[in-house]
Amino acid sequence: MDKKPRSLRTLITVVVTLVTLGVLIWGMFFTADYLVLNPKGPVGQSEKELIIITTLLCCVVIVPVLILTAVIVWRYRDKPNRKAAYSPNWHDSKVLETVWWGVPIIIIIALAVVTARYTYALEPSKPIDAEQKPVTVQVVSLDWKWLFLYPDENIATVNTLTIPEGVPVRFEITADAPMNSFWIPQLGGQIYAMSGMSMTLYLKADEVGTYFGTGANFSGEHFAQMRFDVNAVSQADYDSWVQKVKGNTGSTITEASYADLAKPGVMGETEYSSFPEGLYSKIAYKYVVDGENADSEDSTDGTKQEGMGSSLPGFSSGQVTSGLSASQPVQ
């Protein structure tokens, strides 16, 4: 029934293939930026390097396997008068087996060494080497918005983050809502935002620009709205921005207005000229039962923490402890 001439069919095949490939290439490379592969800060840069190194190491095994698969499947397909050998009972070779236990082991050892080194180097709570003193931003994940507190400046914003370029930023991250994750792909990897915890993440922007920030861990109905722009600006612009926000005294966060802010809902970008002192630690430690963990060694700086840090010391060796018992008191 299909009586199209052969050349027409070939033409259709070629056109369809080319259009498909064209759409694919256009979609892959010309519609959006590969944020993770286009970092604008030292943390993201190192993570990109690591991604490339590990991909290449994996390819050492993967590419030969894929080629081998194609060759074997083609060469040993069953057809009359096939020339390739057929040895139905050959099922054991110590040499070959040693090779393919050995090669993956070597690759994995190499990967393990690289991974371990980078894991220590890129521990999120480790400060970034820089001449400037880091700026601190306290991040609170709410239902369904991000609250950013600038304790040094006593200003706050919602769903928009402004940071000075070239200066390390020390993010202290918590949540007053279900767990979320704080992610600015072009500056570096994410870390969870959890109630009753304060996590520390150091990032730095090396270029002026606006970067995409997002919540990365599902936190309920309007989770998709938890996006924010990160404006990395020059130090001078940053200072004048701070002054501008401070000057606009009509909008402040008070204890009462915070309670409203924390209620589930969606909102746009907002700036606040002040917020109550100690708001962050009040949020981060609001669930601590009085007296509990009072003699815990994690509470030496006067703040108390809940749960895992003291009851399960095995799990708390990194972030959690460094976030809570480090000498810098949370504001």
Added chain:
Amino acid sequence: MLDSIKDFASWFFVTGDPLIYGADVSIVLATIAIFAVLTYFKKWGWLWRNWLTTVDHKKIGIMYILAALLMLFRGGVDAIMMRTQIALPGIKFLEPEHYNQVFTTHGTIMILFMAMPLMFGLFNIIIPLQIGARDVAYPFLNSVSFWLFFVGAMLFNLSFVIGGSPDAGWTSYPPLSELMHNPGVGENFYIWGIQISGIGSLATGINFIVTLIKMRAPGMTLMKMPMFSWSVFATCIIIILAFPILTVTLALLFLDRFAGGHFFTLDMGGNPMMYINLFWMWGHPEVYIVVLPAFGIYSEVVATFSRKSIFGYKSMVFAMLVISIVSFFTWLHHFFTMGSGADINAFFAITTMIIAIPTGVKIFNWLFTMYRGRIRFELPMMWTIAFIPCFVVGGMTGVMLAVAPADFQFHNSYFLIAHFHQVLIGGVVFGYFAGLYYWWPKMFGFKLNHKLGVWAFWFWNIGFYVCFMPQYSLGLMGMTRRISEYTWDTGWAPLNFISTIGALMMGIGFLFQVAQILYSTFKHKKVGNDPWDGRTLEWTTASPAPEYNFAITPHVHAVDDWWATKERRAKGIADDPLPPIEPIHMPKNSIIPPIMGLAWFVAGFGFVFDWWWFYIPGMLGVAICMIARSFSYDTDYYIPVDEVKRTEEAIRGSV
């Protein structure tokens, strides 16, 4: 009075969405149709005696597979609904609340109510046949396991139309899944659906490990077991060690919600991080539970369709056992970003990578089984060959995700989504499809239509890459999982659109398979015992096998014993003389398992709504079933020699 009934109904039934009304109508119509057909053809007795009360492992297996295919349909519709909503920005197909429910049920159903029962179905049908046994070690328990799975799945699916679906993700992390943030009954459906079927899964794990240890035919030492049997052995080890963790975790979550507990709450000293650890202590081994049997299937298929012994048998066994042990030491890689510190992250990154070693070895062994073989491209082999490149690439992205600091950039993004779909579809689903095509003649006595199967194969395979390859890119573009909408300025629209096309193609592939099954059911040629020129014991008995499996228990001398027998016969060496047929000892059907399942359903439903007048009778029913069983002594019978001889002659006559 009328008003209060109205209020109750609008709360009890899910309302307000045309999709759901559509589902309501089709559920009612389908139920009426089933009742009408069964009544018209007077099939109620047949259904009850031959299927619902059966303890025959082959029939239980078929029921598992039917249920799993239904669940594959439900989960697949969920997937296509999600992909439709996010195909382009601004599509108002699903509200965020509804979208959240759909991805939650998609994940839960695909893992727990699709992959698990499909796997158990294949265990049931094949394991006793493959090791030369008459049934599993505990046939009654096997039936109980099936019914617990079935009512668990039904309870979970009921949430679509009654009470409301869970919406906290298939991982159901607290505090989002706690009463504080999730006061509806949806999470209770999640907990009880999984709990009830989870008891069944644990029992199945115990059942099959005992079957494999105690019921192998004489001569079949452990190191002569077929590879699929070994993979089931390895999987059962993981099931027995991992499922209790899930049961306890969900029980604690339920206590939080039901009885004011504070295990995972934010206040009163609860700790949600504990749940996340516990969940993945089960959750990571779980993915090896579902993938190891698929590895076993590939091993059988590759050897059969290359007409060659499996390469490196000992290596293969060792690799699977290594995977089953190491799988318990990798769970933390699901939350490198929870801030455990460099020591812990480095440890779990490396344990995760270690799993790649035995897995890689298995790939090489499959390749070298084909090397110097004679590869026939039948449907099972096509799926196996498609699996290798797919799984290799999926495994590679898995290793990339295991690199803890790199995971800070991949975590929770579409890169992760693409990775786990690639290993779960490319590894597990392809494997179970291969198994279904391979053993279908053994179940029903005919092969599935090749041509329709080839169409399904290409739609699935091309659709898979069109759907999931763009998602790796989307992940690197910063798109996170579980978002119900996005805007044009992100630039994610084109790749999402392409991805949706791929999902639809896989949907078409599934429809081809449905057509293939229906077509082949009505139009087929009967096949003999051994339609694929197989290697293992299941191909020595009739297709489908008689209820007692083997008239005479086989004696095993070699790995791939049936192949060895055929080689001996080709050389003109006569078989050993057969001993005389003896009366065959068989278990009797029992009405207790379906009744116990029903009691569990009532209890689960009561717990979901916190209605004591439901759960107390339900739990009483469960207790009564257990007591009734422990006092029933008439549980077995003998098939007399005459009847066995008649059956055997009838089988020989019909082929």
